[in-house]
Amino acid sequence: MRPAPARPLVWRLSVWLAIQSLMGLMLVAMGVYLATAWSLSIREQETLEQRHAVVKHLIEEAVANADPVTLRHKLDDFFVGTTGVGLRLELPDGKPLYERAMQGAHNHTRAVTFEQPWPLDPQRSIRGALTLDTTLDDSLLERLAAILVVSALAGAMLISLTGSALVRRSLMPVLALSRQIRSLGPAGLHGRLDGIGQPEELQPVVEQFNALLQRLEQAYAQLEAFNADVAHELRTPLAALIGHSEVALSRPRSVQELQEVIGNNLDDLRRLSGIVNDMLFLSKADRGARARRVPVPSVAELVNEVVEFHEAALQEANLQSRVTGDASGAYDAALLRRALSNLLANATRYASPGTTVEVEIAMPLPDVLQLVVSNTGTEIGREHLPRLFDRFYRAEASREHSDLNHGLGLAIVAAIARMHDGQPFVDSHSGRTSIGLRLSTTAAAASSSSRQR
Structure with missing residues (x-):
């Protein structure tokens, strides 16, 4: 009621x-x-x-x-x-x-x-x-x-x-703000409240509301861009599936030809499944999912397992790997493996042949773990660095293997960092690119560290 x-x-x-x-x-x-x-x-x-x-x-x-x-x-x-x-x-x-x-x-x-x-x-x-x-x-x-x-x-x-007349007169600025707010909508989020002539007591309200509109405008723009990116990413494999299926059904085919078509379709379906799974994971992270922490006695051992999994891809790209440092703490081991796997895959795609991909494990603070994956290759432009962890964002759409990379790997790395009360970071200069994440060792340590800061 x-x-x-x-x-x-x-x-x-x-x-x-x-x-x-x-x-x-x-x-x-x-x-x-x-x-x-x-x-x-x-x-x-x-x-x-x-x-x-x-x-x-x-x-x-x-x-x-x-x-x-x-x-x-x-x-x-x-x-x-x-x-x-x-x-x-x-x-x-x-x-x-x-x-x-x-x-x-x-x-x-x-x-x-x-x-x-x-x-x-x-x-x-x-x-x-x-x-x-x-x-x-x-x-x-x-x-x-x-x-x-x-x-x-x-x-x-x-x-x-x-007093009633005085109160009505005093509330006129509030009513004016109400009319301005009523005029705002999804198509007019670029507008802002006019604080001219408003009393001093309402100025903080106007400023905070305008800041909220700014955040909403950015979120709405990101949502629109995200929807367009999702549609674009799904359209390509769906178009390929439809095209392969139509060609296969256009005339009688042998079993071998049909198997080849089904194999190609299966690759596209796997790519679609990967996109959907990654989107579901990011959605769960955005809703506030937290990492399920368990004691990890040796982070270096976990990193070596991930590097060994990528050994074939590294050899194919004519790359070497090196792991330095070690640490321990309470982390979600599965999420940590996924983040490292995405970072290694990204470094393998863009590292120059004959170079070494390095994974550095360090603890710059007693309650902070830092994992950095570095590779030698083409630098990333400074204008791209702030958006590198956005969904479906590619620094250069024409870069090699961009058709196989749907642009969610680093976004997932950033989400895993947030689930551990941490943050991602990137640095690219002098021909060397370093991408990593900083994680709190425990949830209690994260809250204590934030209070100290």
């Missing part, structure tokens, strides 16, 4: 921006509200303390004269023009001494209680309660809270709308 597509990026960014903005504005609003409430609370407390100090002073003066009536008159004078403040005084026996109630309905109040010594009875005290009306302050806080909440919501909505 196909997963549901994710919500648009603009929507997600706008929503998260609105949420974060709302959280930030609510924190600011809460700070403003708490600061205001704290300031009002301090002001109320100071008001009560001021009133308490005055009332305490008046009580002390009146009590000193033992004149409660004078105290009441002074308290009445004190509260003239004062609203929102109430006072209640009680004698030690609980009887009210003075009481002034706040006017109107008071839903929110703040009070402070106190005791004052009573001179008529030093062991006892009068009790008082001073009350302050905080309804206006509490109403102010309620209105402030409502205003702050509405402002935070409105601000978050405004930030969300402007």
